Amino acid sequence: MAFHEIRFPDNISRGARGGPERRTQIVELASGDEERNASWANSRRRYDVAYGIRRGDDLAAVVAFFEARNGRLHGFRFKDWGDFKSCLPSGTPSHSDQVIGTGDGSTTGFQLAKNYVSGAQTWTRAITKPVAGSLRIGFDGTELVSGWSVDTTTGGVTFISAPGTGATVSAGFEFDVPVRFDTDVLDVTHDLERLGSITSIPLLEIRR
Template sequence: MVAFIDTRLPIHIEQGSEGGAGYKTDIWVGASGKESRNIRWSRSRGTWNIAYGIHRRDDLATIKSLHHAAAGAALGFRFKDWSDYEIGAAGTPQQIATGDGATTKFQAVKIYTAGASSRARPITRLVDGTVSVFKDGVEVSSGVSVDVDTGVVTFTTAPAADVVIGLVAEFDVPVRFSDDSLPINVRTANLESIPDIELIEIKEELEDLS
C-alpha cells in the first residue's frame, strides 16, 4: 500500500484552518525558579484544525472521501499552510547551500532567522511548476533537476567551491489525519458537522546526501 496520496484539500478549506508549527521542549524548574531547557525535536511538527474551513455539505463529502481513501490516520497527503508556504521570493532566491566542488545533491530548506539565531527547516513536497534553482544569484535552466517529493536538488556537475546555491519555490506540508475516526454530528437528514478535524505534520525521512 502507498504511504502517501499526492493530493491536496480545496483551497477554501485550507485557508480556513487554524494551527501552525510546534516544537517539543523539556523544561525543568529548580527551587530557585531558574530553568533548564532541553530541545527534544530538532525539526518542528505542525498541527492544524481544518474544521473551521468547512462551510458546505460538499466540503464534508470531500473530507469523508479523503478520510476513507487515507484509511484514517494511515496515509499522508499534501496540505498548504497558507501562513508559510514559500522559500525565497520572485527574483530573491534563498540560499540553501554552498558548493564544495564535489557535492551534487542538496536538500531544499527554509531558513528562519531572528537576531543571531537561525534554524533550517528541511522541506519536502515542493509544488511542481513553482521551483527555480540559482547559482550565485543566476537562475539555472539546465544541468539540474529537482525531485518535488523529496525536495532534493541534483546537479549534473557539482557546483564549484563557494558557489551559493539558491532556491525559489512553493511547498506543501505532508500531513495525516490525527485520528482513525471521523466523528460526524448529524443534526438532520441534510445537516451534518464535524467539530474538530486535526491534521498532524509527517516528519518525512530525508534522503541521505552524504
C-alpha cells in the first residue's frame, strides 16, 4: 500500500459528515456502579462523504478518485472543514498558535501538533499532513521567517540550528487528515435523471 499526496475534492468534502471517534470499555458492576477504561489513547476520525455529492459530476469525480486509490488500498488527504487549522476555523493561523516543543540546545527536529484544551485537560494531536505554504514558525514569541524547513508528508519541522535551552517553539498552520476509503464497494443508485447517488462513502483516518 502507499499514501497518495492528493486531497479529496474540496467541493465534496465540504458537505461531508463525521468527526472524532474514541473507544471506551464500560463495565457495569453488580452495585450499579461503572468502571470505564480507554482502549485507545488517541481518537480516530471517521467521515462519510456521500452527503457532499450534489451533482452528477460530483459522483463521477468520486468514482474516479476511488478507482485511482484502488478502493481501500491507498491513503490520501482529506480536508475536515470543521477542524483544519491550528487556530479557530474563523481565524488565520499565527506563529504562536500551538507550542510544539521546548529547545534543549541540541534537538533540531520537532513534530507539528495541535492541542485541544478544555478546562484543566489537554489532549495533543500529532499533525502529519500540513498544507504546503501555510506553516508559520515562532521562536520565544517572535516569528521566525527562515532557518527552518518542514516536511509536508510527515509534519516534521527541522531547524538549521538547534533552539537554545528553554526556548519555546510554536507554530501555526493548516492541515489535512490522512484517510483511506473504508469500503471496497461503491453502491451507486441511478435515479430518473441519471444523476446518480451513493448511499454511503465512508472514510477512516489512518493512524501509524
